[in-house]
Each structure stands twice: as structure tokens, then as C-alpha cells.
Amino acid sequence: MELKDIYEFIKDILNFKLIDTDKIDFTLGTILFLVISLVLTSILLKLIRIFLTRKLPLQDKFKFISFFKFVRYIAFIFVIIFTLSISGVNVNVLLTASAALLVGLGFALQQLFQDIISGVLIIIDKSLLVGDIVEIDDRVGRVVQIKLRTTRVQTRNNRIMIVPNHKFMMDTLLNWTQNSPVSRENVSVGVAYGSDVELVKKLLEQCVQSTDGVVKENDVTVLFEDFGDSSLNFSVYFYVENGINSPKIQSDIRFKIDTAFRQNNVTIPYPQRDLHFIEK
Structure with missing residues (x-):
């Protein structure tokens, strides 16, 4: 052949x-x-x-x-x-x-593909990691699991928030621990006019440094913020080890500030308003 x-x-x-x-x-x-x-x-x-x-x-x-x-x-x-x-x-x-079926399937899978692609990008560029503390829609939580379609975030109330992955790509994500495991917090307080501002600064520093959860190695900064209508306004800035526990740490510091001010005769004033009556 x-x-x-x-x-x-x-x-x-x-x-x-x-x-x-x-x-x-x-x-x-x-x-x-x-x-x-x-x-x-x-x-x-x-x-x-x-x-x-x-x-x-x-x-x-x-x-x-x-x-x-x-x-x-x-x-x-x-x-x-x-x-x-x-x-x-x-x-x-x-x-x-199968045109009608394909169109319906396409609309149904559109969001699914968006979430999956976002999940892939999150895993590749590591913009979000398990253990990160993030803020989403004014809610703070810790990332406990990252899947291809969704990410699970545990809130401060010990509730699990299931977030579609496309939300991290489309919305602004505030990652508290991306650069460092510690985060900066502050507590503000006002004192009466005539108070010893150096004493106020010293008391605020002592109250913060003696509170559990505050990173002792980082500096504590006290700022004289402003002359308010009824008070001299101060803010004390500090770092915490676990941002999830920030509300409790801030609460403990406020308790200590109130006690320290009472012991040292530093007054936290009430808002004051002057009323003038004009007789006719």
C-alpha cells in the first residue's frame, strides 16, 4: 500500500x-x-x-x-x-x-465568580491574613478563616460575620494589624480651668502605664488638645497588644483617671452655659 x-x-x-x-x-x-x-x-x-x-x-x-x-x-x-x-x-x-438557560446561569454565577476571584487575589497578594484585626462597616473583628468565596470574621461580641470576598476588593478595608500586631488608641478627658496641667499630664501617664493590656515598651503621649468652652481638653495616646480588647482597656483607664483625679483634687467640669436676662 x-x-x-x-x-x-x-x-x-x-x-x-x-x-x-x-x-x-x-x-x-x-x-x-x-x-x-x-x-x-x-x-x-x-x-x-x-x-x-x-x-x-x-x-x-x-x-x-x-x-x-x-x-x-x-x-x-x-x-x-x-x-x-x-x-x-x-x-x-x-x-x-440553551440561550435562556445560559443567560440565567450567567446572572446567577456573576456574584459567585466575583467572590471567588476576589478570594484568589486575597490569598495571592496576602492583603488579608488569618488573625488580622479589621474594621468593616464600623464593626471590628478578627479574621478567623479565609475561603475562596467568603471570609469569616469574629466580632468583639463573639459573633461570626460572614463577609463576601468581593467586599474587601470593592470597599475600603481598614486593617488594624497589617503593619504591626499592636494598635494605637486614645482616651480623652476635660479638666476645669485653673487645674495644674503638668499634674494632669503626669496622672494620665501613670493611669495608662499601670493598666493591663497597654504595651509598656511604646511611648505614652499626652496632648493638650484645646481650650474648650467649659474645660481644658486632654487626650492620652497609647498602644495596646490586642485591638479587640480596646474598649475594655479604655474603660479601665477611665476608671483609673476618675480615681486619680479625685485623689488629687482635679475637677472634671460639667458643661457650663451663661444666660443673660435683659429687663425691659
Whole structure:
């Protein structure tokens, strides 16, 4: 058998029609081309997954593996449609029949894809880590788990807040512990005019430094903020080890300030208003 005859024989086999209608023409060669395309797509996706996860911790790798399984299914669908199209199969028949289903599915999956992509970006660029203290919509909590679609945040009331990952990408995120495990807090107080301001400064520093939860190694700063209508306004700034406990630490400092002021005859004034009566 000559080479030309072998070529014609293979060509006839590949062109053997499994389905032959007016709108669908499906051959054995189409199946072979489709299988090769799926195998190459699978290899390419695996190489991409290995490249992206090579430096990630084991826990994050498992998240990516589950995500790439989902991506692989979507990629296979597009490869099948594209392969059939360039092979001469009229895929418009299939797409037209399922158009309404695809549109509805697209709207349903839009938010899901947005959350998943945001989860991938969070894991890759490490803009958010487990243990970080974050502020979301005026609520403060600690990140306890990061998944591909959602992130779980434990609030100060020991409640779990489930946040869609796209929220971290679209809204401004205030991460209290991104740069340092400690965070800066303050307590403000007003004293009566005529008070010894140096004594006030000393008492505020002592009250803060003697409170549990305050980082002793960091400086305590007392600022004379302003001359108020009824008081001299001071603020004491300090650092805490755990931002979640800031309200309790601030409360303890206020208790100590009240006690210290009473012992040293420093007055916290009431708001004062002067009323002038004009007789007619």
C-alpha cells in the first residue's frame, strides 16, 4: 500500500460521519480533535496551578486546588464549544436552544465568580491574613478563616460575620494589624480651668502605664488638645497588644483617671452655659 493510499485511508476514517443531519455534522476526526484539545487544556491548567501555588502554604494550596477544579470544568466547556465550532459543527443550534438557560446561569454565577476571584487575589497578594484585626462597616473583628468565596470574621461580641470576598476588593478595608500586631488608641478627658496641667499630664501617664493590656515598651503621649468652652481638653495616646480588647482597656483607664483625679483634687467640669436676662 502506497503512502498516498494510507493518507486517503486515514482521511476517510477521520471523515467518517457519526452524526449527519442538516444542522449537525459530527465526524470521527472531530472526536479525536476534541480529545486532544481537552488533554492539552488539562495539562496547561495543571502547569498554571503549579506555577501559582508553588510558594503558597499547604492550606492555601488546597483552596486553590478546589478552585482550579471549578475553573477546569468551565474551561472544558469553552474548549468543547470552540473545538466543535472550528471543526465545522454548527454549535449555534446548541447555543440557541440553551440561550435562556445560559443567560440565567450567567446572572446567577456573576456574584459567585466575583467572590471567588476576589478570594484568589486575597490569598495571592496576602492583603488579608488569618488573625488580622479589621474594621468593616464600623464593626471590628478578627479574621478567623479565609475561603475562596467568603471570609469569616469574629466580632468583639463573639459573633461570626460572614463577609463576601468581593467586599474587601470593592470597599475600603481598614486593617488594624497589617503593619504591626499592636494598635494605637486614645482616651480623652476635660479638666476645669485653673487645674495644674503638668499634674494632669503626669496622672494620665501613670493611669495608662499601670493598666493591663497597654504595651509598656511604646511611648505614652499626652496632648493638650484645646481650650474648650467649659474645660481644658486632654487626650492620652497609647498602644495596646490586642485591638479587640480596646474598649475594655479604655474603660479601665477611665476608671483609673476618675480615681486619680479625685485623689488629687482635679475637677472634671460639667458643661457650663451663661444666660443673660435683659429687663425691659
